[in-house]
Amino acid sequence: MSIDVRKGQAPPMHSREVFRERFRARFFDPAFRQEDRALDRLEEIAWKAYTEGRKAPVTRKAGGEFKDPNYDLSVEWYETRNKLLAAQQRWGEAATPSRVLVVNCATRNDGTCPGEMSKSFRLAQIARGELGEGGIEVDFLDLSLIASDYDRHIHACKGCVSTAMPLCHWPCSCYPNHSTNQVNDWMAEIYEKWVSAHGVLLVTPTHWYTTSSPLKLMMDRLVCADGGNPDPTTTGGKDPEKAKQLELEGWPYPKHLAGRAYGVVVHGDVAGIEGNRRALCDWLDWMGLIDAGNTARLDRYIGYYEPYATSHQALDADEAMQDEVRNVARALTQAVRDLRAGKLSNPGKDLPRPRPK
Numbered sequence: 001m002s003i004d005v006r007k008g009q010a011p012p013m014h015s016r017e018v019f020r021e022r023f024r025a026r027f028f029d030p031a032f033r034q035e036d037r038a039l040d041r042l043e044e045i046a047w048k049a050y051t052e053g054r055k056a057p058v059t060r061k062a063g064g065e066f067k068d069p070n071y072d073l074s075v076e077w078y079e080t081r082n083k084l085l086a087a088q089q090r091w092g093e094a095a096t097p098s099r100v101l102v103v104n105c106a107t108r109n110d111g112t113c114p115g116e117m118s119k120s121f122r123l124a125q126i127a128r129g130e131l132g133e134g135g136i137e138v139d140f141l142d143l144s145l146i147a148s149d150y151d152r153h154i155h156a157c158k159g160c161v162s163t164a165m166p167l168c169h170w171p172c173s174c175y176p177n178h179s180t181n182q183v184n185d186w187m188a189e190i191y192e193k194w195v196s197a198h199g200v201l202l203v204t205p206t207h208w209y210t211t212s213s214p215l216k217l218m219m220d221r222l223v224c225a226d227g228g229n230p231d232p233t234t235t236g237g238k239d240p241e242k243a244k245q246l247e248l249e250g251w252p253y254p255k256h257l258a259g260r261a262y263g264v265v266v267h268g269d270v271a272g273i274e275g276n277r278r279a280l281c282d283w284l285d286w287m288g289l290i291d292a293g294n295t296a297r298l299d300r301y302i303g304y305y306e307p308y309a310t311s312h313q314a315l316d317a318d319e320a321m322q323d324e325v326r327n328v329a330r331a332l333t334q335a336v337r338d339l340r341a342g343k344l345s346n347p348g349k350d351l352p353r354p355r356p357k
Helices: 016-025 030-052 077-091 120-134 187-196 214-223 238-252 273-286 308-317 319-340
Strands: 058-059 072-076 100-103 139-144 199-205 261-268 298-299
Touching: 016 030, 016 238, 016 308, 058 077, 077 187, 100 187, 100 319, 120 139, 120 199, 120 261, 120 308, 120 319, 139 187, 187 214, 199 273, 199 319, 261 273, 261 319, 273 298, 298 319, 308 319
Parallel strands: 100 139, 100 199, 199 261, 261 298
Antiparallel strands: 058 072
């Protein structure tokens, strides 16, 4: 099959006037006016980075670890990749303490416009405490920081997989992109948290029948964990023709997070919890993670069709829900122990996949 790369969607680059407007928007505060001349100089630097396409302004030769040792590899990507290799090695060592990554997937926290903590955060803390009681080392990831922390981002997935799987690099090499100011990408740190974990527990609300915004961003950016290419030099960076050719030659679709256990807690107030829970479990199953049993896959309503204003009181009263979350943590604790001892059954894990993708 011939290689066919479709073009024609991307708009032209911004004019200098539009670029200046975009650049200056972040300095709207009148306190910056005394530094306008300095901002002019910074704008000129940023304009050149934009027009010259300086995505990775600091590079190094890839070296003998990669197929093309002379490729100019992003230093930032290389450092993140090395952290993941080290984390994966620690993960596989018997002496490494068992670790579970607990993820609060709600956007709401009392440091943002809602002015109140989320119920997901409360449930995650219950699970966190139970895991600690079970002797598990807990790593806590609060995705609500994307809404409250200064200049913290999970940038959108650019869909490299849809062009060709080898174009999606592990870890993601789309960011940082200094030419377009797509920087401070949190995923470099989040990848390391996932790789380091022997188990993962997601605690999420239901927003419009599905997952919250930061959870979906993280999910999409984890696509590189399922089939991602660990060697960007094989595709010349982001060369779609080279990537398509590699995929057509036969791609192995490596599962970089396979072998970790998982639990899921989904809650809502009107509808959508079952579909949300199923989508998350299907996603984790697809990536090669192993569920910790029926007890660890929970969906429940809190204050069904009751006012939002009293939803925390509804959770206070629902002690059964709190205990069910504790059971999710207990089941995940047992699964992690059994998994590391080689006792957790995962039927079919070594069977060849007739439809790899």
